[in-house]
Amino acid sequence: MKNQDHLSSFARRLRPNAIRRLSHLINRPGMITFAGGVPSPETFPTEEIAEIAFRLVRERGAEVLQYGVTRGNRNLIEQICGYMSGRSMKVLPEEMILTSGSQQGLDLVSRVLIEPGDLVLVELPSYIGGICALHNAGAELVGVQMAEDGLEPSSIQSQIESLAAGGRRVKALYTIPNFQNPSGITLSAKKRAALLELAARYDIFILEDDPYGELYFDSEQPSPAPIKSLDEEGRVVYFGSFSKVLAPGLRTAWIVADPEIATRIEMAKEAADLCSSMLDQAIVSECYRQNMLQGRIAQLRAFYSVRCRAMLDALEAHAPAGAHWTRPTGGLFVWLEAQAGIAATELLSRAVEQEGVAFVPGRPFFVDERKEDNTLRLAFSKETPERIATGIERLCTLLKK
Amino acid sequence: MKNQDHLSSFARRLRPNAIRRLSHLINRPGMITFAGGVPSPETFPTEEIAEIAFRLVRERGAEVLQYGVTRGNRNLIEQICGYMSGRSMKVLPEEMILTSGSQQGLDLVSRVLIEPGDLVLVELPSYIGGICALHNAGAELVGVQMAEDGLEPSSIQSQIESLAAGGRRVKALYTIPNFQNPSGITLSAKKRAALLELAARYDIFILEDDPYGELYFDSEQPSPAPIKSLDEEGRVVYFGSFSKVLAPGLRTAWIVADPEIATRIEMAKEAADLCSSMLDQAIVSECYRQNMLQGRIAQLRAFYSVRCRAMLDALEAHAPAGAHWTRPTGGLFVWLEAQAGIAATELLSRAVEQEGVAFVPGRPFFVDERKEDNTLRLAFSKETPERIATGIERLCTLLKK
Numbered sequence: 025m026k027n028q029d030h031l032s033s034f035a036r037r038l039r040p041n042a043i044r045r046l047s048h049l050i051n052r053p054g055m056i057t058f059a060g061g062v063p064s065p066e067t068f069p070t071e072e073i074a075e076i077a078f079r080l081v082r083e084r085g086a087e088v089l090q091y092g093v094t095r096g097n098r099n100l101i102e103q104i105c106g107y108m109s110g111r112s113m114k115v116l117p118e119e120m121i122l123t124s125g126s127q128q129g130l131d132l133v134s135r136v137l138i139e140p141g142d143l144v145l146v147e148l149p150s151y152i153g154g155i156c157a158l159h160n161a162g163a164e165l166v167g168v169q170m171a172e173d174g175l176e177p178s179s180i181q182s183q184i185e186s187l188a189a190g191g192r193r194v195k196a197l198y199t200i201p202n203f204q205n206p207s208g209i210t211l212s213a214k215k216r217a218a219l220l221e222l223a224a225r226y227d228i229f230i231l232e233d234d235p236y237g238e239l240y241f242d243s244e245q246p247s248p249a250p251i252k253s254l255d256e257e258g259r260v261v262y263f264g265s266f267s268k269v270l271a272p273g274l275r276t277a278w279i280v281a282d283p284e285i286a287t288r289i290e291m292a293k294e295a296a297d298l299c300s301s302m303l304d305q306a307i308v309s310e311c312y313r314q315n316m317l318q319g320r321i322a323q324l325r326a327f328y329s330v331r332c333r334a335m336l337d338a339l340e341a342h343a344p345a346g347a348h349w350t351r352p353t354g355g356l357f358v359w360l361e362a363q364a365g366i367a368a369t370e371l372l373s374r375a376v377e378q379e380g381v382a383f384v385p386g387r388p389f390f391v392d393e394r395k396e397d398n399t400l401r402l403a404f405s406k407e408t409p410e411r412i413a414t415g416i417e418r419l420c421t422l423l424k425k
Numbered sequence: 426m427k428n429q430d431h432l433s434s435f436a437r438r439l440r441p442n443a444i445r446r447l448s449h450l451i452n453r454p455g456m457i458t459f460a461g462g463v464p465s466p467e468t469f470p471t472e473e474i475a476e477i478a479f480r481l482v483r484e485r486g487a488e489v490l491q492y493g494v495t496r497g498n499r500n501l502i503e504q505i506c507g508y509m510s511g512r513s514m515k516v517l518p519e520e521m522i523l524t525s526g527s528q529q530g531l532d533l534v535s536r537v538l539i540e541p542g543d544l545v546l547v548e549l550p551s552y553i554g555g556i557c558a559l560h561n562a563g564a565e566l567v568g569v570q571m572a573e574d575g576l577e578p579s580s581i582q583s584q585i586e587s588l589a590a591g592g593r594r595v596k597a598l599y600t601i602p603n604f605q606n607p608s609g610i611t612l613s614a615k616k617r618a619a620l621l622e623l624a625a626r627y628d629i630f631i632l633e634d635d636p637y638g639e640l641y642f643d644s645e646q647p648s649p650a651p652i653k654s655l656d657e658e659g660r661v662v663y664f665g666s667f668s669k670v671l672a673p674g675l676r677t678a679w680i681v682a683d684p685e686i687a688t689r690i691e692m693a694k695e696a697a698d699l700c701s702s703m704l705d706q707a708i709v710s711e712c713y714r715q716n717m718l719q720g721r722i723a724q725l726r727a728f729y730s731v732r733c734r735a736m737l738d739a740l741e742a743h744a745p746a747g748a749h750w751t752r753p754t755g756g757l758f759v760w761l762e763a764q765a766g767i768a769a770t771e772l773l774s775r776a777v778e779q780e781g782v783a784f785v786p787g788r789p790f791f792v793d794e795r796k797e798d799n800t801l802r803l804a805f806s807k808e809t810p811e812r813i814a815t816g817i818e819r820l821c822t823l824l825k826k
Contacts, residue, residue, distance in 0.1 A: 030596075030630065031689060032562070035537040038692040047494075062492050070486030077704070078479035085471030089672035091463050093448075124525055124676075128698040136436040156696040161433070195431075229431065271490035273703030275525075288432060291439040295557040297529040301702035302674030303478070 038160060041152055042388030049372065050382040056415035058335075058402040059382040061205055061356055067324055068271050069316065076310045080303065088306045092299040094290050096122025096278070100309035104264070104278055107312075111237075112253035113262070118283045121290055124300045126235055126265040126277040127153050132296065133261055133279060134161035136288045137229060142195040143187060145228075147175060149359075149389030149399070151205045154198055154233060166194070167392040172350075174211030175199060177218040184226050196229040202247045203236040203355025206389045206401035210353060213248035220254050228259075235265040235277075238321050240354035241329035247354065258282025266308050268356070269321050274304040328356065334409035335402060338416035344424045349402075356405040359386070362423055366398040371422065379418040439561060442553055443789030450773065451783040457816035458783040459736075459803040462606055462757055468725055469672050470717060477711045481704065489707045493700045495691050497523025497679070501710035505665070505679055508713075512638070513654035514663070519684045522691055525701045527636055527666040527678040528554050533697065534662055534680060535562035537689045538630060543596040544588060546629075548576060550760075550790030550800070552606045555599055555634060567595070568793040573751075575612030576600060578619040585627050597630040603648045604637040604756025607790045607802035611754060614649035621655050629660075636666040636678075639722050641755035642730035648755065659683025667709050669757070670722050675705040729757065735810035736803060739817035745825045750803075757806040760787070763824055767799040772823065780819040 043059075050059035080088050095101065101117050108115045123129040130153060138144065140162025146155060148167040158165060166187070168180055175197075184194050197219070201211040211219070223230050230251055237247045252262040258281070265277035279289060311317055335358050339349050346363035362368065368385035375381045386399025404412055444460075451460035481489050496502065502518050509516045524530040531554060539545065541563025547556060549568040559566060567588070569581055576598075585595050598620070602612035612620075624631050631652055638648045653663040659682070666678035680690060712718055736759050740750050747764035763769065769786035776782045787800025805813055 030538060031686075032536065032538055032540045032543075035689045035693070038689060038696075040692055041695050065487035065491055068486050068490045070482055070490065073486070073490065074479045074482035077482055078475045081471055081475035081478055085469050085474070086466035087674075089469045089471065089474065089674040090466055091668075091673045124698045124701070127696070131697045135433065137431060137433055139433045153696065153699065160693070160696050161435075267492075272492045273488075273490040275698065275700070275702050285432075288436045288439060291441055292436070292561070294442050295439075295528070295554065295561050296532045296697070297525045297676065298554065299676070300525070301676050301705050303708075304702050304704060307704075 034160065037162070039156065041156055043152055043384055046372070046384065049376050050384070052376065055376065055380050055382050056411050057382040057406055058404065058415060059384050060406060061401070061403045062272065062405065063268055063356070064327070064405050067327060069320060072311070072316060073271070073307060076307050077303065080306050080310060084306065088302045090302065092302045094294045094299050095120070096300060097302070097305040097309050100305055100312070103309060103312040108280070112249045113280070115280050116283075119280050119286050121279045121286055121293060122300060122305060123277050123279060123293070124275040124297065125267060125272070126233065126263045127157070128296070129263045129277055129279040130154050130157035130233070131160070132289050132292045133231065133281070134158050134163065136285060136292055137196060138163045143192055145180065145183070145194055145197040146391050147199060147204065148392060149206050149386060150198065150391065151200055151233065152388055154200075155391055158198060165391040167390060170207065170209055172209065174201065174209055174215055175219060177215055177222050180219070181222055194226060194228050196231055197223065198231040198233065200233045201251060202234055203239060203352050203357070205236070205355070206357055206384070206386065207359040208350040208352030208355055208357045210247065216248060216251045217254055220251055220259070223259055224257070230260045231263070232260050233263045235263070235268050236355040238269050239325060239328055239356070241325055241332065242353065243322065243325060245353070252280060258285070261285065269317065269324065270308060270311060274307055275301060276304050276308045328405060330409055331404040331407070331412060332358070334412040335404040335416060338413045339420070342417045342420035344420060347423065356403050358402045358404060360400040360402055362398045362400065364398060366423065368397050368400050375419060375422055379422055381415045381419050383419070435561065438563070440557065442557055444553055444785055447773070447785065450777050451785070453777070456777065456781050456783050457812050458807055459805065459816060460783040460785050461807060462802070462804050463806065464669055464673065464757070465728070465806050468728060470721060473717060474672070474708060474712070477708050478704065481707050481711060485707065489703045491703065493703045493706075495695045495700050497701060498703070498706040498710050501706055501713070504710060504713040509665070509681070513650045514681070516681050517684075520681050520687050522680045522687055522694060523701060523706060524678050524680060524694070525676040525698065526668060526673070527634065527664045528558070529697070530664045530678055530680040531555050531558035531634070532561070533690050533693045534632065534682070535559050535564065537686060537693055538597060539564045544593055546581065546584070546595055546598040547792050548600060548605065549793060550607050550787060551599065551792065552601055552634065553789055556792060559599060566792040568791060571608065571610055573610065575602065575610055575616055576620060578616055578623050581620070582623055595627060595629050597632055598624065599632045599634065601634045601637070602652060603635055604640060604753050604758070606637070606756070607758055607785070607787065608760040609751040609753030609756055609758045611648065617649060617652045618655055621652055621660070624660055625658070631661045632664070633661050634664045636664070636669050637756040639670050640725060640729060640757070642726055642733065643754065644723065644726060646754070653681060659686070662686065670718065670725065671709060671712060675708055676702060677705050677709045729806060731810055732805040732808070732813060733759070735813040736805040736817060739814045740821070743818050743821035745821060748824065757804050759803045759805060761801040761803055763799045763801065765799060767824065769798050769801050776820060776823055780823055782816045782820050784820070
């Protein structure tokens with residue numbers, strides 16, 4: 025039987041995630057790696073979570089080992105509503121759905137909102153998982169440039185109008201406004217308001233993906249308030265996650281959407297997995313109850329700040345002429361644009377083989393299928409400051425050759 | 426903003442799960458409930474799982490709290506391959522994907538195989554979660570009758586041919602061959618072979634959903650070998666699950682499919698949630714390693730066998746003339762066809778209000794939108810034998826009125 029003849033058009037549309045396909049190269053042991061955009065396992069509160077898991081299963085096994093409601097653990101939903109009001113977002117439980125990581129949120133929301141052929145604006149560059157979810161739902165993705173302070177409302181407006189002149193309406197804009205993956209760029213507060221106005225004028229949804237918002241380095245300068253905090257008409261779908269502030273293996277994240285859309289997302293999730301891991305959700309809720317998260321997040325900010333500083337200092341000291349890079353004020357990533365003519369995809373093999381250094385080539389993060397391949401995503405989350413300095417120096421030596 | 430105008434056709438197609446919508450009625454405290462098709466929490470090995478969770482997080486936190494590969498925990502995949510070979514299925518790791526419960530498997534497989542408008546044959550009655558996943562992918566569902574020993578290959582053949590005469594080709598058949606949810610019916614070994622032949626002749630996929638296969642009551646008479654065990658050309662997609670033999674809250678299940686289809690399922694899962702709960706998967710793998718599962722399953726068989734017996738005895742003693750019911754040899758469900766004229770949906774409110782007894786009306790399990798509403802699904806998993814006897818007696822009193 026020829027199975028490829030039996031696949032759905034959805035299955036034919038699927039593309040592998042370009043980063044995960046590089047894992048054989050970038051996951052070698054001993055490597056200095058700037059590749060994986062994952063939190064450092066050193067930051068996981070393993071002792072506390074071990075205790076919590078033990079007690080939850082022992083004392084509430086009939087609940088945490090059983091099926092649960094699709095919307096998610098009710099206590100956790102209320103805890104997150106409380107947390108969000110501290111970030112200037114008034115959210116009701118009926119606007120919230122817990123998901124198995126934000127990736128599930130992106131998939132469900134794409135399925136519920138996107139009709140195949142719909143136009144969706146996406147940052148250049150953008151997060152590959154978000155691109156995949158939108159693409160799989162059949163979206164036609166249109167790239168939009170970013171400045172140092174994020175998307176440019178005026179250039180988005182011209183883009184929307186020129187698409188409209190060709191009879192094409194934009195359905196949604198997908199943005200990661202804080203310490204973006206992969207670029208590290210943050211959208212300024214002023215531009216957030218302008219973007220929302222633009223979205224209202226052209227009747228566009230904003231998909232606001234915010235896994236890094238709490239990871240700002242200067243405790244005096246928190247991330248600007250989310251676009252969602254300005255939204256009064258349910259135009260913004262907000263994605264929050266515990267993956268970067270607690271532990272990604274406990275697949276727990278949330279969506280906030282207009283109640284009517286939330287109801288559809290719930291129905292889609294019901295058929296997608298009935299409910300998320302009950303133990304994971306209960307663990308996260310208990311971490312909240314014990315007030316573990318706030319203190320922990322302050323430590324994380326200091327932890328990643330030092331690593332980012334080490335990377336920026338090393339780039340300052342060793343980067344070749346003609347290279348440019350972002351100076352993130354939070355998150356996990358620096359984005360390096362090397363000199364013209366550099367081919368990052370080829371460079372990766374040499375960096376791995378000759379220098380024992382791994383990174384992710386930037387091209388797969390662009391939806392405009394560009395030829396240029398001179399960008400690199402450098403995650404500073406995994407390595408110690410010392411190894412970051414060594415790795416960047418080696419990488420720069422290679423870039424200079 | 427009018428959000429309903431912005432929904433995708435997928436979102437408009439979504440239907441709520443009829444059983445989960447009854448939960449306000451059937452989840453009242455104190456009720457004798459035959460409603461929820463869920464394992465009894467008394468059977469959860471909470472002490473053992475609490476210990477396992479504690480040690481896993483403490484000793485392997487960097488792994489179980491981190492992101493993992495989309496295919497799933499490699500040790501667990503190999504353990505399941507070993508288990509399946511004991512059930513006459515030779516399975517290679519590249520044919521397997523771990524999923525967040527079988528519901529995720531049903532959703533992913535439906536998306537990968539079903540093109541909107543494709544015909545899929547579904548048992549009358551069938552599992553609502555399977556029906557929802559297929560429906561959401563756009564399948565047109567065609568009901569097929571079952572006999573006491575399951576689907577009738579000859580009548581399926583006539584159905585396929587009459588559809589073909591109308592220019593319609595059948596893409597797949599969805600079946601739960603062992604102790605079916607909701608009917609309790611088991612497909613005979615002989616018919617399994619005939620069904621597979623039929624599928625080969627008409628080039629149809631078989632989606633074999635097998636969550637209950639291990640829950641046979643007579644240890645001398647295991648369930649017949651799965652259809653998958655006869656499959657030599659990758660025509661059967663097999664769904665296995667730990668929900669009924671260990672604990673459903675640990676959302677861990679698996680799919681076996683032809684390697685090419687498995688690759689597509691993996692790509693779809695990558696964009697659907699990146700990976701399943703790492704802690705849940707590691708817990709299940711550790712239960713395997715400690716040989717907990719086999720001994721436990723023997724206990725479960727005895728446990729549910731006693732409850733099924735209590736329900737069948739009570740029906741024998743009290744059922745009104747004209748009522749018929751199945752005599753399952755395993756699983757969690759008895760299916761009751763009451764006298765003509767009974768309206769089970771109305772009966773439910775009265776049973777709950779007057780008798781404190783809950784069940785699930787059978788009609789939502791049928792894809793043929795029948796008018797008759799005289800069937801009931803009676804789960805014997807949740808209540809003690811004494812309460813089962815009391816509940817059935819009360820229900821039968823009501824049926825006789």
